[in-house]
Amino acid sequence: MEPIKAFSNVVIGQFVLTRIPIKVYVDSRYLTITSTDDVQDPLIGFGMDEDGQMHRFDYRRIEQLSISGNIVTLDTYNKALGVDTGEDSKEEEPEEEPKKEESIQMSEITRKVKVAREKAYKEELLALKDKETALKLKQKELKAEPIEDGIIREAGYTWEDIKTFGDFQNHISNLKVDKNIKTGKDVAKAITLGFLPGWVGNVDTAIGFLKKAINQDDAKKASGFIGKLDVDDELQDIVDDTIEDNFLKYIEKFVMSQPANTKIGDDFSMNKKLQTYIAKEFDERTISGFEESVNEMHHNYTFGTGDIVKNINPSCEHFGSIGIVKKIIDLPNGMGTVAVYTVGNSGSAYKPGMSLTKTLDQLEKYNG
Numbered sequence: 001m002e003p004i005k006a007f008s009n010v011v012i013g014q015f016v017l018t019r020i021p022i023k024v025y026v027d028s029r030y031l032t033i034t035s036t037d038d039v040q041d042p043l044i045g046f047g048m049d050e051d052g053q054m055h056r057f058d059y060r061r062i063e064q065l066s067i068s069g070n071i072v073t074l075d076t077y078n079k080a081l082g083v084d085t086g087e088d089s090k091e092e093e094p095e096e097e098p099k100k101e102e103s104i105q106m107s108e109i110t111r112k113v114k115v116a117r118e119k120a121y122k123e124e125l126l127a128l129k130d131k132e133t134a135l136k137l138k139q140k141e142l143k144a145e146p147i148e149d150g151i152i153r154e155a156g157y158t159w160e161d162i163k164t165f166g167d168f169q170n171h172i173s174n175l176k177v178d179k180n181i182k183t184g185k186d187v188a189k190a191i192t193l194g195f196l197p198g199w200v201g202n203v204d205t206a207i208g209f210l211k212k213a214i215n216q217d218d219a220k221k222a223s224g225f226i227g228k229l230d231v232d233d234e235l236q237d238i239v240d241d242t243i244e245d246n247f248l249k250y251i252e253k254f255v256m257s258q259p260a261n262t263k264i265g266d267d268f269s270m271n272k273k274l275q276t277y278i279a280k281e282f283d284e285r286t287i288s289g290f291e292e293s294v295n296e297m298h299h300n301y302t303f304g305t306g307d308i309v310k311n312i313n314p315s316c317e318h319f320g321s322i323g324i325v326k327k328i329i330d331l332p333n334g335m336g337t338v339a340v341y342t343v344g345n346s347g348s349a350y351k352p353g354m355s356l357t358k359t360l361d362q363l364e365k366y367n368g
Contacts, residue, residue, distance in 0.1 A: 003078040007062045009039035011077070015067060018120060023047070023066040026057045030066060162225045166260030172206045172252075206252045214248075214270055229270050242318075242349075243357060247277050275335065303365040304328060309341055313362040317349040321356060322366055339363055 004011065007024070015022045016036050023030040024047055031047025033039060038046040045057050065072040162168050213229035221230045251273065303309055303325060311321045323341035330337050336359055343354040350356065 003083040004074065006060045007065060007074070007077075008059055009042050009045060012039045012045070012059075012065070015065075021068055024057065024062045025064045025066065026062045031055055031057060163263060164260065165255060165258035165262045165264060168255055168264065169258075169260060172209065172255070206256070207248050210248050210251055211244075214244075214274075225264070225268075228268050231270050231274055241355065243278065247274055250277060275331075275333065278331075278335070303339075303363070308344075308366040309339065309363040310366040311356075311358060311362055312364050313358075316358070316362060318343075318347070318356055318358070320347055321345065321350045321354075323356065326355070328360075336360075 012022060012024065012033060013036055016033055016039065021032075023032050024045070026047075029049060031049055033045070033047055043059070045059055046054050047057060048054050063073075065077075162171065210229070213226070214231040216227075216230040218230065218233050221227050251270075254273075305325050305327055307325050308322060309325055311318050313319055321343050322345045323343040325339050325341045327340050328337060329340065338357050338359050340355060340357045341363075343350050343356060344352055346352060
């Protein structure tokens with residue numbers, strides 16, 4: 001190991017870290033090192049004089065250190081570390097005895113540094129253990145908290161207070177989060193707080209939620225916005241499974257595509273949305289190629305409840321389906337008349353037992 005030629009910030013810093021009082025003698029005065037910040041720079045240090053004033057100093061100009069009142073020179077420091085300074089070959093002079101005493105003092109200081117460091121490390125380890133214990137306690141307390149606390153909404157953020165499509169979109173997106181609280185007494189609390197409609201059950205998808213929403217019992221449907229999502233039972237009776245499934249997909253896409261700040265008007269009605277959707281679907285079938293001559297041929301319909309009918313619309317996905325008419329219903333608002341029939345044969349888009357609803361101009365009485 002080479003002897004050091006000047007006291008560096010590293011040498012001084014090791015004493016500061018162990019909280020041993022240290023001063024540097026530079027430019028004919030002692031400056032007290034107050035913290036590691038004073039010797040952070042490797043070229044220029046700072047120290048405080050007897051008047052409390054801070055001064056800059058060059059490490060190369062330090063003549064000696066005062067450590068806990070003990071004077072330490074470069075020679076003393078190097079010898080205490082067992083570094084060969086090249087002076088062993090020189091003849092010892094009578095004055096060497098005091099230097100030996102200084103060397104002993106420096107060794108004692110070095111041991112003090114070691115003990116102080118060990119003590120500091122031990123204190124840091126104890127502090128870390130205390131912190132770890134505190135964190136484990138907080139983790140345990142968190143697990144013990146009622147689970148509904150994890151989904152507390154902002155003020156006004158309940159199913160009953162939806163005002164914009166953004167509110168609706170947030171609720172749809174949070175269905176999986178809300179599902180997590182549906183256990184035991186937490187369900188009742190969530191419903192009471194307005195976080196969940198009472199009829200939601202275990203749905204965790206937008207389609208599943210909307211299916212529940214449009215099939216509420218008219219006599220028990222929710223008030224406010226939730227009630228607007230219900231479709232009248234009478235209108236539900238004329239909608240077959242295929243139309244309902246396609247309508248739900250259409251509504252989900254419609255809701256999630258609206259600007260978040262767009263207000264949901266007081267006149268919003270799922271009944272109107274379904275009627276508009278049915279009218280649009282039937283109109284598209286006519287435009288897509290269903291011959292007007294078919295309408296003319298069937299201006300006087302010859303079938304009713306209990307008769308067997310066949311779908312004769314080649315542009316309909318259920319073309320060729322045959323079944324027994326369950327009921328014939330006049331659509332509201334002059335939208336026309338439809339027949340509901342139970343399918344008895346199989347095709348790529350239909351199978352026995354399926355309930356289909358079609359306008360009368362798409363059907364004819366089947367005679368085998």
